[in-house]
Amino acid sequence: xxxxxxxxxxxxxxxxxxxxxxxxxxxxxxxxxxxxxxxxxxxxxxxxxxxxxxxxxxxxxxxxxxxxxxxxxxxxxxxxxxxxxxxxxxxxxxxxxxxxxxxxxxxxxxxxxxxxxxxxxxxxxxxxxxxxxxxxxxxxxxxxxxxxxxxxxxxxxxxxxxxxxxxxxxxxxxxxxxxxxxxxxxxxxxxxxxxxxxxxxxxxxxxxxxxxxxxxxxxxxxxxxxxxxxxxxxxxxxxxxxxxxxxxxxxxxxxxxxxxxxxxxxxxxxxxxxxxxxxxxxxxxxxxxxxxxxxxxxxxxxxxxxxxxxx
Amino acid sequence: xxxxxxxxxxxxxxxxxxxxxxxxxxxxxxxxxxxxxxxxxxxxxxxxxxxxxxxxxxxxxxxxxxxxxxxxxxxxxxxxxxxxxxxxxxxxxxxxxxxxxxxxxxxxxxxxxxxxxxxxxxxxxxxxxxxxxxxxxxxxxxxxxxxxxxxxxxxxxxxxxxxxxxxxxxxxxxxxxxxxxxxxxxxxxxxxxxxxxxxxxxxxxxxxxxxxxxxxxxxxxxxxxxxxxxxxxxxxxxxxxxxxxxxxxxxxxxxxxxxxxxxxxxxxxxxxxxxxxxxxxxxxxxxxxxxxxxxxxxxxxxxxxxxxxxxxxxxxxxxxxxxxx
Numbered sequence: 189x190x191x192x193x194x195x196x197x198x199x200x201x202x203x204x205x206x207x208x209x210x211x212x213x214x215x216x217x218x219x220x221x222x223x224x225x226x227x228x229x230x231x232x233x234x235x236x237x238x239x240x241x242x243x244x245x246x247x248x249x250x251x252x253x254x255x256x257x258x259x260x261x262x263x264x265x266x267x268x269x270x271x272x273x274x275x276x277x278x279x280x281x282x283x284x285x286x287x288x289x290x291x292x293x294x295x296x297x298x299x300x301x302x303x304x305x306x307x308x309x310x311x312x313x314x315x316x317x318x319x320x321x322x323x324x325x326x327x328x329x330x331x332x333x334x335x336x337x338x339x340x341x342x343x344x345x346x347x348x349x350x351x352x353x354x355x356x357x358x359x360x361x362x363x364x365x366x367x368x369x370x371x372x373x374x375x376x377x378x379x380x381x382x383x384x385x386x387x388x389x390x391x392x393x394x395x396x397x398x399x400x401x402x403x404x405x406x407x408x409x410x411x412x413x414x415x416x417x418x419x420x421x422x423x424x425x426x427x428x429x430x431x432x433x434x435x436x437x438x439x440x441x442x443x444x445x446x447x448x449x450x451x452x453x454x455x456x457x458x459x460x461x462x463x464x465x466x467x468x469x470x471x472x473x474x475x476x477x478x479x480x481x482x483x484x485x486x487x488x489x490x491x492x493x494x495x496x497x498x499x
Numbered sequence: 500x501x502x503x504x505x506x507x508x509x510x511x512x513x514x515x516x517x518x519x520x521x522x523x524x525x526x527x528x529x530x531x532x533x534x535x536x537x538x539x540x541x542x543x544x545x546x547x548x549x550x551x552x553x554x555x556x557x558x559x560x561x562x563x564x565x566x567x568x569x570x571x572x573x574x575x576x577x578x579x580x581x582x583x584x585x586x587x588x589x590x591x592x593x594x595x596x597x598x599x600x601x602x603x604x605x606x607x608x609x610x611x612x613x614x615x616x617x618x619x620x621x622x623x624x625x626x627x628x629x630x631x632x633x634x635x636x637x638x639x640x641x642x643x644x645x646x647x648x649x650x651x652x653x654x655x656x657x658x659x660x661x662x663x664x665x666x667x668x669x670x671x672x673x674x675x676x677x678x679x680x681x682x683x684x685x686x687x688x689x690x691x692x693x694x695x696x697x698x699x700x701x702x703x704x705x706x707x708x709x710x711x712x713x714x715x716x717x718x719x720x721x722x723x724x725x726x727x728x729x730x731x732x733x734x735x736x737x738x739x740x741x742x743x744x745x746x747x748x749x750x751x752x753x754x755x756x757x758x759x760x761x762x763x764x765x766x767x768x769x770x771x772x773x774x775x776x777x778x779x780x781x782x783x784x785x786x787x788x789x790x791x792x793x794x795x796x797x798x799x800x801x802x803x804x805x806x807x808x809x810x811x812x813x814x815x816x817x818x819x820x821x822x823x824x
Binding site: 221334337338339341342345346347349350422426429430433434435436446449453456457459461464465468471472475476479480483 | 514517632636639640641643644647648650654656662759761765776777788792796799800
C-alpha cells in the first residue's frame with residue numbers, strides 16, 4: 189500500500205521539469221483566490237519594472253522637487269496644477285506615488301536577488317552534504333543548525349552592524365541568514381532521492397559526481413525548494429524593510445519601501461499618516477500576494493494536503 | 500539519560516564558544532571606538548592612553564582570552580559610553596523586555612489556540628478559509644509597519660492609548676513591572692499586540708494542523724461512540740492531546756520574542772534590552788553589543804537544551820537514537 193503510494197507520488201513529481209511547472213500553473217489557476225493574488229503580484233512586479241516610465245515624477249531628480257510642496261496631503265495639486273499628488277508628498281516635497289514605485293524596485297530587487305543567491309548557495313551546499321556525507325555533511329549541517337537556531341532579523345542586524353550600509357551589504361546579510369533554510373530542505377529531499385535506482389544507474393554508468401549531482405539529483409529535489417523559495421523571498425523583502433526601518437539597511441540615496449516608511453515615522457505622530465501608510469500598504473500587498481501564491485503551491489506539491497483541501 | 504544530557508550539554512558549551520569567537524572577531528571589525536569616545540581635538544597622547552585603558556593595544560587573541568576569562572566570572576566588560584558593567588546595564592533593562600514578551604506570549608496562547616481550534620473543527624468552511632487567510636495576513640504584515648499603524652489608529656486618531664514609553668511601574672512580588680499600574684498596562688497593550696501578531700498566526704496554524712491530525716483518531720471515534728457531546732470531546736479529550744506539542748513550540752518561541760523585541764521596542768520607545776542593542780550599535784558601544792549577544796545566545800541555547808531534555812523524557816526514542824549515532 190505505502191509502496192504503491194510512494195511510486196504514485198514519484199510519478200507525479202518526477203516526470204520532467206516542464207510538467208512540474210505546468211502542474212503548478214494549472215494548480216494556481218484552479219483556485220480563484222490564488223489567481224487573484226497572483227494577478228496582484230504580477231501588477232506590482234510590472235509597476236516595479238516599469239517605474240521609470242510610468243512614475244509621474246523622478247523622485248531622485250532634485251531639480252523637479254519643490255520644498256514648497258512638502259508634506260502635502262493626498263490629492264493636492266502642485267503649484268502650477270500640472271501634477272496631482274494622489275498619495276501626497278513627503279518631507280522633501282517628493283511625490284509619494286513615484287517614490288513608492290521606485291522604492292518597490294529597490295525592495296523587490298533586493299528580495300529577489302537575496303533569495304536567488306541564497307537558493308543557489310544553499311542548494312549547492314545541501315546537495316554536496318547529502319551526496320558526500322561524512323564530515324562534509326556534518327560540518328554543513330552543524331552550521332545550518334547554528335544559523336537556524338537564531339532569529340533571522342537578529343543575525344542580519346549584527347551582520348549589518350559589522351558590514352555597514354549599502355544595497356550589496358543588505359543582500360549579503362540576507363543571503364547569510366537564508367541559505368541555511370534551502371540547504372536543509374535540499375539535503376533532506378536529496379537524502380531520499382539518493383537511495384533511488386536512477387542514481388544507482390547513473391553511478392553504474394560511470395557518470396561524474398558533479399554531473400549526477402546537478403543533472404540527476406537536483407531536478408528531482410526541486411518541488412520542496414520551490415515551496416520554501418516563495419516564502420523566503422517574501423521573508424527577504426520583509427526583512428530588508430525592517431532593517432532599513434531600523435536604519436541599518438539600504439542607503440538614503442536608494443530608498444526602499446522600508447526606508448520611506450521610516451522617513452514618515454516622526455510625521456505620523458503629528459497626523460501626517462500618508463508618508464508611512466501608503467508604502468506600507470504596497471509592501472504588505474507584495475508580501476501577502478507572494479505568501480498566498482506560495483501557500484497554494486505548497487498545497488499543489490503536497491498531494492495529501494490537496495486532497496484534503498479539495499473535498 | 501545522563502549520557503544524553505551530558506552530550507547535549509557539551510554540544511551547547513561548544514556552540515557558545517564558537518559563537519563567542521565569531522562575535523568577538525566580528526564586533527572587533529566595527530570601527531575604532533576610540534574615534535567616537537574622544538573629542539576630535541584630542542592629542543595623540545590622549546588617544547594612546549585611551550587605547551591602553553580600554554585594552555585595545557593588545558593582540559586580538561589576547562583580548563579574546565581576557566574577555567573569555569572575565570566572562571566565565573560573570574564580567575562581560577564595562578560599557579564605553581555609560582561606564583557601568585554591561586551585564587548590569589542589560590539585566591537592568593531585561594525586566595521590561597521579559598514582561599513584554601510574556602504578555603505577547605499570553606496573547607498568542609489565548610487568541611491563537613481558540614481560533615486555531617475553531618478553524619480545525621470546521622475544516623474547509625468559509626470560517627476556516629477566512630481564518631487561515633487571516634493567518635497568512637498576520638505572517639505577511641511587516642512587524643514594524645503594523646506597530647506604526649497601531650500608533651496611527653489608537654494614539655494619533657483615536658487618542659486612546661499612549662504611544663511611547665513604559666508608563667508608571669509598580670512592584671508585584673518585588674519585581675518592578677508595568678503590569679502593576681493601570682497606566683503601565685495601557686502603555687503595554689500596543690507593544691504586546693505588535694509583538695504577538697506573528698505568533699498568534701503561527702499558533703493558529705499549528706493548532707489547526709494538530710486538530711486535523713487528532714480528530715480522525717480512534718480515541719475520538721470511541722468518545723463519540725460513547726455518546727459524549729462534541730463540546731466535551733473537543734475541549735477535554737482533543738485539547739489535552741494537542742496541547743503538548745503546541746506548548747513546546749510556544750516555549751521555544753520565547754527566545755525569538757526577545758529578539759523581535761528589538762523592533763517593537765524601537766517603535767514604541769520601550770526601555771528594554773532591544774532598544775539598548777540598537778542604541779549601542781549606533782554609538783559602537785562594543786562591550787554592550789558583545790555582552791547583549793552573549794546573554795541572548797545563552798538564553799537561546801538554554802531554551803533549546805531544556806526543550807531537548809523535556810522531549811527526551813517524553814519520548815525515549817529521541818535519546819536512544821542520539822546516543823547510538
